[in-house]
Amino acid sequence: MEHNDDIEKIIDAQDLTLPPPEREPQRQYYFIKKCREFIKRKSEESGRRLTASVVTFGCQMNARDSEKLAGILECIGYLVTDSEESDLVIYNTCTVRDNANQRVYGRLGVLHGLKKKNPHMKIALCGCMMQEESVIEKLQKSYRFIDLIFGTHNIFKFAELLCTMFESERTVIDIWKDTDQIVEDLPVERKYPFKSGINIMYGCNNFCSYCIVPYVRGRERSRNPEDILREIKALAADGVVEIMLLGQNVNSYGKNLENPMSFASLLREAEKIEGIERIRFMTSHPKDLSDDLIAVMKESRKICRHLHLPLQSGSTRILQAMNRRYTKEQYLALAEKIRTEIPDIAITTDIIVGFPGETMEDIEETIDVVKKVQFDNAFTFIYSKRTGTPAASMPGQVPEEVVKEGFDKLLKTVQDTARSRVLRWRGQTMPVLVEERNLQDDALLTGRLSNNTIVHFPGDASLIGQIVNVRLKECHGFYYMGETVEL
Ligand code: SAH
Ligand code: SF4
Ligand code: F3S
Numbered sequence: 001m002e003h004n005d006d007i008e009k010i011i012d013a014q015d016l017t018l019p020p021p022e023r024e025p026q027r028q029y030y031f032i033k034k035c036r037e038f039i040k041r042k043s044e045e046s047g048r049r050l051t052a053s054v055v056t057f058g059c060q061m062n063a064r065d066s067e068k069l070a071g072i073l074e075c076i077g078y079l080v081t082d083s084e085e086s087d088l089v090i091y092n093t094c095t096v097r098d099n100a101n102q103r104v105y106g107r108l109g110v111l112h113g114l115k116k117k118n119p120h121m122k123i124a125l126c127g128c129m130m131q132e133e134s135v136i137e138k139l140q141k142s143y144r145f146i147d148l149i150f151g152t153h154n155i156f157k158f159a160e161l162l163c164t165m166f167e168s169e170r171t172v173i174d175i176w177k178d179t180d181q182i183v184e185d186l187p188v189e190r191k192y193p194f195k196s197g198i199n200i201m202y203g204c205n206n207f208c209s210y211c212i213v214p215y216v217r218g219r220e221r222s223r224n225p226e227d228i229l230r231e232i233k234a235l236a237a238d239g240v241v242e243i244m245l246l247g248q249n250v251n252s253y254g255k256n257l258e259n260p261m262s263f264a265s266l267l268r269e270a271e272k273i274e275g276i277e278r279i280r281f282m283t284s285h286p287k288d289l290s291d292d293l294i295a296v297m298k299e300s301r302k303i304c305r306h307l308h309l310p311l312q313s314g315s316t317r318i319l320q321a322m323n324r325r326y327t328k329e330q331y332l333a334l335a336e337k338i339r340t341e342i343p344d345i346a347i348t349t350d351i352i353v354g355f356p357g358e359t360m361e362d363i364e365e366t367i368d369v370v371k372k373v374q375f376d377n378a379f380t381f382i383y384s385k386r387t388g389t390p391a392a393s394m395p396g397q398v399p400e401e402v403v404k405e406g407f408d409k410l411l412k413t414v415q416d417t418a419r420s421r422v423l424r425w426r427g428q429t430m431p432v433l434v435e436e437r438n439l440q441d442d443a444l445l446t447g448r449l450s451n452n453t454i455v456h457f458p459g460d461a462s463l464i465g466q467i468v469n470v471r472l473k474e475c476h477g478f479y480y481m482g483e484t485v486e487l
Pocket of ligand 3: 057058059060061062093094095096128129213216217
């Protein structure tokens with residue numbers, strides 16, 4: 001973590017001769033210590049350190065959950081690696097579109113093969129897909145080699161569930177329907193030392209008619225600002241320079257707190273924390289984006305020049321059926337206001353094609369919005385029917401072949417716009433947070449501009465985690481090649 005050292009002392013102090021504490025997170029500290037003894041014994045038996053790997057299938061929030069899982073695994077003594085040829089593999093699943101589910105089933109087949117070679121191997125599944133009854137039924141019937149299954153609401157119990165798994169011969173399954181708990185202060189293992197996501201809220205209350213997230217993540221719950229700010233301070237003390245505040249709809253942050261607080265005020269507080277250089281957030285729902293938020297972004301030195309503002313559709317008729325609660329005109333007006341107030345901002349979006357009842361005319365409306373707003377980037381998805389959502393039982397489900405034409409046309413517009421937008425920065429010198437060595441070319445580093453554009457440039461790995469000035473020389477479609485500049 002964050003304050004892993006303090007947690008270490010509390011874990012050490014646990015007395016395993018007593019029954020486990022009732023309260024959280026103390027209860028988990030007890031089970032962490034218990035797991036440690038088990039892993040130590042197993043490592044001694046096999047004469048090597050046991051390995052574990054966590055695979056993320058979903059969004060940034062899932063990725064953050066995976067860091068929490070990895071934190072527990074490290075803390076109990078596993079060596080956490082990227083290889084699925086490990087003693088424990090956990091899949092943190094996503095179910096937002098059916099292809100995410102299919103990927104999990106496909107890769108489980110491969111894991112089964114690995115388990116046949118290493119009979120001591122443990123396989124665990126968690127995340128959004130596990131909150132669906134039909135998935136659990138299928139796993140119980142056809143995937144009996146899985147050792148542990150749990151959901152999104154009880155992820156904080158990971159250490160306890162591992163203990164149960166170690167002691168059990170059968171598949172351990174623990175799924176909660178919902179929760180109002182927020183358990184803090186468990187170990188976290190960050191993927192990057194210099195940047196980190198932070199949950200500011202969990203769940204979603206919007207019930208967009210196509211979306212399964214509210215069913216698998218439960219009702220919206222905001223964390224207390226004190227806890228969030230304390231976490232950010234600890235991250236800064238630990239060398240983090242860029243934070244990303246995470247929630248399904250950050251613009252409604254704080255509305256249900258005992259002392260309500262707006263997202264804009266939270267940002268103002270986060271901005272004051274020394275050591276943090278860049279602040280990002282995900283995701284903004286257009287219906288809740290306030291003028292105050294635009295004002296904070298405009299004034300801020302630290303908030304990045306990037307706003308992800310999912311459109312979903314440009315047709316007011318479809319937006320209404322989607323239960324998005326804004327019209328085409330309202331979205332356009334909002335985008336226009338943001339572009340006027342903060343001219344150097346990059347606006348990106350998500351779009352769904354093939355929603356029930358959607359016609360080519362509706363898609364033309366969407367294309368019209370793409371042209372007018374000039375999105376800097378857009379993720380386009382083909383509508384995926386999610387059982388249990390209102391849209392799944394709407395008339396006019398469109399077959400995928402029919403969707404293809406509209407999808408391709410939209411994609412082309414989106415790519416043309418994005419390409420011309422990114423060209424705007426050519427020749428400029430801008431600060432880049434260096435993230436990693438280039439995956440293809442060892443002599444290059446890869447980093448990101450404040451507006452989220454990727455830049456590759458020659459440099460030494462010692463720069464990773466630092467913000468350096470880079471002149472943007474050549475634009476290659478969506479990214480830049482550059483060179484560092486001393487100012
Ligand atoms: N909370 C975020 C979105 C989270 S899901 C928001 O409201 O903006 C990320 C994206 O997946 C969504 O923006 C949407 O474009 C897409 N998506 C969600 N459900 C989908 C479905 N059933 N079919 C296709 N795409 C979907
Ligand atoms: Fe899904 Fe809508 Fe909630 Fe986003 S805001 S998670 S799309 S229901
Ligand atoms: Fe997927 Fe769950 Fe995120 S369904 S998109 S991992 S909240």
